[in-house]
Amino acid sequence: MNIRLSDSTSAAAARLDAQIAFAFNGPAGCVLGRGTAAQVAPGTARTLAARIDDAFDEAGPGQMIGGALPFDRAAPDCLWLCDTTAPAPITAGTEALALRDWSLTPEPAVRDYARSVAQALEIMDGEPGAPGALQKLVLARTLILRAADPIPVSALMARLGADPSATAFRVQLPPAPDGQSRQLCGATPELLVEKRGARVLSHPLAGSARRQIDPQLDRAAAAGLEKSGKDHREHAMVVEAILDTLTPWCRDLRCPEGTRVTSTRSMWHLGTRIEGRLKDAETPAVVLASALHPTPAVGGVPTTRAEGLIRTLEPVARDFYAGAVGWCDARGDGAWYVAIRCAEISGRQARLYAGAGIVPGSEPMAEAAETGAKFGALLAALGLPADAGLAGVLRMEEGVN
């Protein structure tokens, strides 16, 4: 365990020596937070802006903040202030990664996940149009991976970096309850907010279809998504929420390309590019990320109601999954991503997460299958069968318990 607790009550709560505190490799660039990293005093979303100001007051030249905001705005974040940031590219490759004696256990079981989706749909059906009615809820499930040897995060990062449409990331998290070092690692396709000078950009995704190996079936999957009213409704709520949140911060804000079908190597999504200009060019990217989080791409509509239902219907705490990961320099420039398609990794064990947006018209087993497909990119990067997350879904469809 390499995190040393310090006595300081100000910016530095813990130090990380000669390790990677955070790394990002994707279309918005490559950032590596490494060297001696001091943890920004952990706190909740409410105190974030003040803590970021304090941290940069104490920072040396060229230092940067990077890390993870948890899904729950009332839970402590994990942000590192790095002595050095080396913009050296992380080599993207397909290094072999052969885990021995691995097992995957769904938690919750697919049947229970489908039951929770059905419950959410019943709530929506029972209150259409009522004030405060539930319109959308994102429900997640997890897979626990156990292996004979420690999961090699650097090799995994390199393999995740092979998909140019996603940003591969790793963030050092507070240690696991057993004291083991813990990291959040994945490849997210969803840009929550990027800020350079006064320019601000967001690229929300919501509405999904699984990619197919056969090119004709693959094109049909994309065409089906483009025509799906359910997916467009699911998507529009995210765009509206982001526009509503960013409007007070911006002097102009627009969606120049409208909503389009976009893809990763394993999924089709609906995406909308949102561009704006900030009134105050010094607003830190991480503060904008925190203001936007949680969007209905990971939470729901209305937000607070959805957060309560997520706590009730999901048996596993989200922790840093579906929060935000990213980096920010002293000018406030940086990029923050929605922390999806990721796993919390600790030694020989990892917990993989995947969620799906539920709106009226969703079907429980289709949502279970969608989450199964969303595990695919990470499973493949781990050297495991990409469709392993679909196993429970197929068994249920075949009527096998």
Ligand SMILES: C=C(O[C@H]1C=CC=C(C(=O)O)[C@@H]1O)C(=O)O
């Ligand atoms: C919550 C996740 O995906 C979000 C992002 C894109 C599409 C989504 C969907 O179609 O449900 C989700 O809103 C996840 O991958 O865990």
